[in-house]
Amino acid sequence: MSVIKKRFELLKNTALYLRGTTAKERVEKLNRIWDGIVERKDDLYHAGMIERGVQPVDIAGELIMVKAEIDYTSKHLDKWIKPKRVKNTMFTLGKRCEIRHQSKGVVLNMPAYNAPTAETFVPMISAMAAGNAVIIKPSEHAAKSAKILEEIIHKALPENEAYVIQGGVEVAQELLSLPFNHIYYTGGNAVGKIVMKAAADNFSSITLEMGGKSPVIVDETANLENAAKKVAWGRVMNAGQVCVAPEYVIAHESISERFSLLIKEQMELLYNSENTGFNESKYVPRIINGRHTKRIKSLIDDAVKKGAQTVLGGGADLQDRFIEPTILKNMNEKMDIMNEEVFGPVISLLTYKDQSEVIEIIEKRANPLALYIYSNNKDNISFFLDNTSSGSAVINNNCIQAGGNPNLPFGGVGSSGMGRSGGHRGFVEMSNERSVVHQPLDKFRDFMLQFPPYSDKYVNMITKAIK
Numbered sequence: 001m002s003v004i005k006k007r008f009e010l011l012k013n014t015a016l017y018l019r020g021t022t023a024k025e026r027v028e029k030l031n032r033i034w035d036g037i038v039e040r041k042d043d044l045y046h047a048g049m050i051e052r053g054v055q056p057v058d059i060a061g062e063l064i065m066v067k068a069e070i071d072y073t074s075k076h077l078d079k080w081i082k083p084k085r086v087k088n089t090m091f092t093l094g095k096r097c098e099i100r101h102q103s104k105g106v107v108l109n110m111p112a113y114n115a116p117t118a119e120t121f122v123p124m125i126s127a128m129a130a131g132n133a134v135i136i137k138p139s140e141h142a143a144k145s146a147k148i149l150e151e152i153i154h155k156a157l158p159e160n161e162a163y164v165i166q167g168g169v170e171v172a173q174e175l176l177s178l179p180f181n182h183i184y185y186t187g188g189n190a191v192g193k194i195v196m197k198a199a200a201d202n203f204s205s206i207t208l209e210m211g212g213k214s215p216v217i218v219d220e221t222a223n224l225e226n227a228a229k230k231v232a233w234g235r236v237m238n239a240g241q242v243c244v245a246p247e248y249v250i251a252h253e254s255i256s257e258r259f260s261l262l263i264k265e266q267m268e269l270l271y272n273s274e275n276t277g278f279n280e281s282k283y284v285p286r287i288i289n290g291r292h293t294k295r296i297k298s299l300i301d302d303a304v305k306k307g308a309q310t311v312l313g314g315g316a317d318l319q320d321r322f323i324e325p326t327i328l329k330n331m332n333e334k335m336d337i338m339n340e341e342v343f344g345p346v347i348s349l350l351t352y353k354d355q356s357e358v359i360e361i362i363e364k365r366a367n368p369l370a371l372y373i374y375s376n377n378k379d380n381i382s383f384f385l386d387n388t389s390s391g392s393a394v395i396n397n398n399c400i401q402a403g404g405n406p407n408l409p410f411g412g413v414g415s416s417g418m419g420r421s422g423g424h425r426g427f428v429e430m431s432n433e434r435s436v437v438h439q440p441l442d443k444f445r446d447f448m449l450q451f452p453p454y455s456d457k458y459v460n461m462i463t464k465a466i467k
């Protein structure tokens, strides 16, 4: 038996014990994780700096998401794990109907590289809260963070309850061949398909947290200065390696030229205020590796070759994993960037005249993870919300919906994902929602009517229900 299979079996053997643990015991373990995170926070800051050139405050933002999730879960878990009585209908009259949230068993969590701490712990908190054992396979592209996360987890929890297995694609594929009860995957949708197919072999349930091209609609009534600052920030933060980052803007033709210049102005104010170049700013992070830097630069070059104009940027330093914050306009559908997720600090600008064009542009692409609307007109906002689909939407801001409020379930739709994470919804995702009906055996409640030969009373009762 391979080492990975042995680990899986070990966790499987603990799953039944974990199912029987109390809310108090589970919360105590979540708090041990938090203590471990706090103890190693400087190491996590350092790893983030080396891997993506981000500031300690950026990693602290990730840690706050984890803390919010632990606090919220700790506060409510006692209530969540109690059987929940539900109302009766005519057909369940006299019976006691309830829903019990039972652990699924062993959960596999495979995070991506762009926010390794939050993507490791947020799903893990829900999985543990629901009483599951968890295996984590961190992203090999953020190996320094992955090592620290492994040390935190192995110090806080017994190895037969939560275990970290490091490795790349081969390790991921071996793990995916095992009969996990639930697989939680964060990453691109090409691998999402592989995960979904592998899950089918074992009928594992899945949560897929993927990406796509999240649009920003800016109408003629928007507060343009305000919108430009937020879009500039949303696109350059973490060097654009944010699943909900705005990928392209569709601006009304009456304001599009002005808006493009305002984003440019804001990118320069926020990330090149001393005019020494974006590469000198400590607030412009780096791309995770050379391969992705090259991929993003090729998307820019392909767009320019096919007629795009650069309002800003366009440059890169492959050696330094640096992509200049870039604004492109004059886009067309032949450009690869119009269909591929950039996951880098590059924004494309499109214009519209009629609202219907906006819907057409969005519908042409795969389902977005997020959609942003900048507008001061209620009717326009309703029209754009009602006629589009996305995992989440924000009006007059961007990126603020992810991770900050456990009352808001997070996830995608279609090619940007399935299932939800965070808060109660995350707990339910990792649970088997089991319906349990108790039949009392006294003659007033145990009617015994449905058995043949059917009585007239029973036939009348059923046929009358069909009107």
Ligand code: NAD
Pocket (backbone or CB within 6 Å): 110, 111, 112, 113, 114, 115, 137, 138, 139, 140, 141, 167, 168, 169, 172, 173, 176, 186, 187, 188, 189, 191, 194, 208, 209, 210, 211, 212, 242, 243, 244, 341, 343, 369, 411, 412, 416, 417
């Ligand atoms: P990645 O390369 O780190 O891969 C993610 C995971 O998949 C890793 O554990 C990796 O080892 C595994 N993997 C890679 N290739 C595999 C294969 N052939 N078979 C099996 N497993 C494999 O990350 P990525 O996919 O480049 O991540 C970036 C993407 O993640 C973007 O599309 C982004 O939008 C998305 N994302 C989504 C969310 C969300 O919550 N919806 C959050 C962050 C990132």
